Amino acid sequence: MNNLVLLIGNDINNISGGQSWKDLLQDIIAFCHAGDCIDLDEKKPFPLLYEEIFLTASKREKIREKDLKSFIAIKTAEIKGNEIHQAIRALKPAHILTTNYEFTLEGSIPLENTSLIKEKFYSIFRRYKMHDIHYWHIHGDCLNPMSINLGFEHYGGQLQLMRNYVVSGTFYTSKDVPKASLLRRIHARQVHYHSWIDLFFTHDIHIFGLSLDFVETDLWWLLTYRARQKFHHKNVPVNHDIYYYIPEEYLAASKFKLDLLAANDVTIVSLPGKDKLAYYKAILEHISKFK
Structure with a gap:
């Protein structure tokens, strides 16, 4: 059985050419009519820059975030697939986690949402299944524009729900969602892969195409908490490995981040x-050798 789990970011889309992330950012500013007052200083973390753009537009134009995110969903849905997307599907991993909003990894828009519950905003359970591969859009998807995770507030809400799911337990009204925390369920050997978060404690994960900037607070918290469980708290066994792939030309410039990843x-x-x-x-x- 193929138990490969991949976590894939936006860089694989850059092979296709066309609209870049910077292009999308300029489109967002233009849509919000905020070009005359937004300073695109690289020192600004993107989730806070998004808040600046949206709040500026909200004050001046009375724009609704629903309209802004619908616009973003349309623009990201225009991204075209390439041969790497096809090669990933050919690898037939059991699970693909992605921070991407569009469905280039699936190859087409999925017809079946197999999430435990239907989430409007956050993405603890957001899952689609196509050709025996489970696709987890951990930062939202184009079919549900309000789920697209861009701003600081959205990251905060996502992290809150993630920590509840892992540490203290959930408060969803659905009877299908386990109320006990993931830690308790691991102790009881009752892990059923309701969420993509479960996979971080039960499977090897291969991460590529993802810069893992520090603005990805949800993922950095998860890596840190997992490492603390393994080396400090030792409340649950953590016996699986996480691999982060990076071009060797970036090793020296990325040492500060790689040191932190290694510590985690x-x-x-x-x-x-x-x-x-x-x-x-x-x-x-390289990943195919793990099959």
Whole structure:
């Protein structure tokens, strides 16, 4: 049985060309009529920059966030797939986690939402299934624009629900959602993969195409909490590995981040990255050996 679990970010989309993330940011500013007052200083963390853009537009234009996120959903849905998306599907992993909002990884818009519950805003259980692969859109998806996770407030709400799910237990009204925390369920050997979060404590995970900037507070918290369980609290067994793939040309400039990942029990795998297409093919070849 193939138990591969992949966590994939937006960089694989850059092979397709077309609209970049910077292009999308400019489109968002133009849509909000905020170009005359937004300073795109690189020192601004993106979730807070998003809040600046939205709040400025909200004060001046009375724009609704629903309209803004619907616009973003339309723009990201225009991203085209490429041969790396196809190669990932051909690998036939059991689970694909992604921070991407569009469905290029699936290859088409999924017809079946297999989430434990239907979430409007946050993405603890957001799952689709196609061709025996479970796709978890952990930062929202284009079919549900308000679920698209961009702003600081949204990250805060997501993290709150994640910590409840892992540590203290949930408060959902649905009877299908387990009330006991993930830690308690691991102790009781009752883990049924209701959420993508379960996989971080039960499976090897291969992370690529994801910069893992520090603004990804939800993922950094999860990595940190998992490492604390393994080395400090030791309340539950943590016996699986996490691999982070990075172009070898970025090793020196990214040392500060790689040091932090290593402290959080993440194994760094570097491969030649000057040719982006060849780089991702090499990653998939490396991962295929874990099948």
